[in-house]
Amino acid sequence: MKRVFINPEFCIGCRLCELACLTEHSQSKDLILAYRDEVASGLLPRNRVEEKGYITASLTCRHCEDPYCVRACISGALQKDPETGRVTYDEDQCVGCWSCLMACPFGSIKRHPIKEKIVKCDLCPDRSVPACVSSCPNQALTFEEK
Secondary structure, three states, X not given: OOEEEEOOOOOOOOOHHHHHHHHHOOOOOOHHHHHHHHHHXXXXXXXXXXEEOOEEEEEOOOXXXXXXXXXXXXXXXXXXXXXXXXXXXXOOOOOOOOHHHHXXXXXXXXXXXXXXXXXXXXXXXXXXOOHHHHHOOOOOEEEEOO
């Protein structure tokens, strides 16, 4: 299965990956409108750039082989797709218990700021390469099978 891999040596902390994710998951598909209007209604990027000193890296769901979040999910909202290997999320099934958020060892799952739900990476299923990867100017993010 293809996954997003991070090379922190190439990351410059520009946060273009966050903006690309925000735009991709917006209704408008327009960066300015998404940032100006949709963020207020709870739109979040599904990744985040972490900084520690001079080191920066974009963190996102790892779509683990044996995901703790899926095991912790009491409602079945998180599932491991056997065909694609992606950890999928059904917002309608989510009960907002935050078990997955606590179980994820990478801190990749976020609380939605308005809904009592979660937000996580879906690997941009309508694209051949996730938006975060295609927007990275330094190839600090790659989408490959390892």
